[in-house]
Amino acid sequence: MRAYYNEIDPYAAQWLRNLIAAGHIAPGDVDERSIEDVHPDDLKPYTQCHFFAGVGVWSYALRRAGWPDDRPVWTGSCPCQPFSAAGAGAGFDDQRHLWPHFHWLISERQPAIVFGEQVASKDAEPWLDLVQADLEAMAYAFGAIAFPSAGVGAPHIRDRSYWVANAADQRQHRWRTSCSSHGRDASRVESERLRNVGGLAKPNGMRFEQEAVAGLHDAEHHAESRSSAKRLADAEHMQRSPAQAAGFSELVSPERHEDSGEAARHSCNLWPGPVNGLWADADWLFCRDGKWRPVEPSTFPLAHGAAGRVGRLRAYGNAINVEAAAHFIAAYLESL
Secondary structure, eight states, X not given: OEEEEEOOOHHHHHHHHHHHHHTSSOOEEEEOSOGGXXXXXXXXXXXXXXXXXXXXXXXXXXXXXXXXXXXXXXXXXXXXXXGSTTSOOOGGGSTTOOHHHHHHHHHHHOOSEEEXXXXXXXXXXXXXXXXXXXXXXXXXXXXXXXXXXXXXXXXXXXXXXXXXEEEOSGGGGTTGGGSOHHHHHHHHHHHHHHTTOTTSBOTTSOSBOGGGGGGGGSOGGGOSOOOHHXXXXXXXXXXXXXXXXXXXXXXXXXXXXXXXXXXXXXSGGGSOOOOOGGGTTOEEEEOTTSOEXXXXXXXXXXXXXXXXXXXXXXXXXXOOOHHHHHHXXXXXXXXX
């Protein structure tokens, strides 16, 4: 079974094809039409459907969370511009408010699971209320939570609301009935558990189910609980340079640069400190304002004049954080 990717931006669409060819995301087809032009019948051949697909981060995150390519799921990160501080503030009147079209496709095809994401802001709360109301009206259980990328170790905020809609009926069992005999036995046990999806809100229930995703703020490598003393030590550690943290404080000692007049430039305040998780080996850039800033390891330079810079900036800027999405998906799986 192939996956379906819907992405209107030609640059991102070609990026998707490249990622599919390289095996990084689920194999499938890329449709560059607007979601407004997609008919429910167009989606019949596909097990997974990814709308507003960008550069395929939802597919990649599903794999990272242990979700098989042949397990049915829909995803969609509706455009945030209508509800983002960076947009025009038109809200529901913005032509990029495309939830009604996504909602129509969901109502017609009734996928078992739908994952989504939206900017976390006060302006976006009415949008999330609408999504919840529409999905619960179709008998989906709904759960959502807002958390920053910093919650999974990234050195920036990028606050986003992640949500999931769960069909608590026979739609859930379609994938399981195609498993092996051993898989069918396991699926029967899981089916019993699905009759009471404890980690998600039932229709008309609470929107934010903190218990279901309580572990989201702890990345895999930070699973152990941390004492107050440890947190204090970590905060203190963050103010130190990498050389000091490694025990080589003499390398950044101002005294070593007395003759050159470079003491101020090499003081430890200008050196970057460590960050968490996958960002622990971040590349650091020294900026014009005298501060160091981390960038994702091996990220291709996006300086003015670099080939394809605008397309990459647009793709990166619209992409969700893969670690955040993967942890949200994993938390959902644990709630079943």
